[in-house]
Amino acid sequence: MKKTILFFSTILFIMLLACSGESHDLSSDNRINEKIVDDETNNKTNSNKMILQIGDTTLTATLADNSSAEALAQALSEGPITIEMRDYGNMEKVGSLGRDFPTNNESITTEPGDIILYQGSALVIYYAPNTWNFTRLGKIDDISKEELMQVLGKGDVTVTLSLPEE
Helix, strand or coil, X not given: CHHHHHHHHHHHHHHXXXXXXXXXXXXXXXXXXXXXXXXXXXXXXXXXXEEEEECCEEEEEEECCXXXXXXXXXXXXXXXXXXXXXXXXXXXXXXXXXXXXXXCCEEEECCCCEEEEECCCEEEEECCCCEEEEEEXXXXXXXXXXXXXXXXXXXXXXXXXXXXXC
């Protein structure tokens, strides 16, 4: 029954198009739909990025897909956050975010470039592996351990987090 209704509906649609004397370019509808999908993809891509300014170096990071990263992005939508970070354990830079964020702790072995929320209020940038229960906030894009260590330098460093301009 459903196939019959679908068949007659299709025939009726074709007949109406033919009788109206108008041609309808379905390929233009497809191009419009593709454009909408591309725009949604681009918006999602931009919305899951974060900028890290470290001295004269600007890095991008891809945010994790969790409520902690969403809360950080929401805070960054109000303006940049500057963090004074110190070296800890010859594996990470750590500094206070100045506020608490929701946690999504899970057992993680970090890699260079991982951005972690520790105890809900500290931001950690790892340049060496460590295994613990952490909340992943994101990962710095396209950077090696050596490059990251050079950018972060030895000792204290100031990092400013922001969202990309749209």
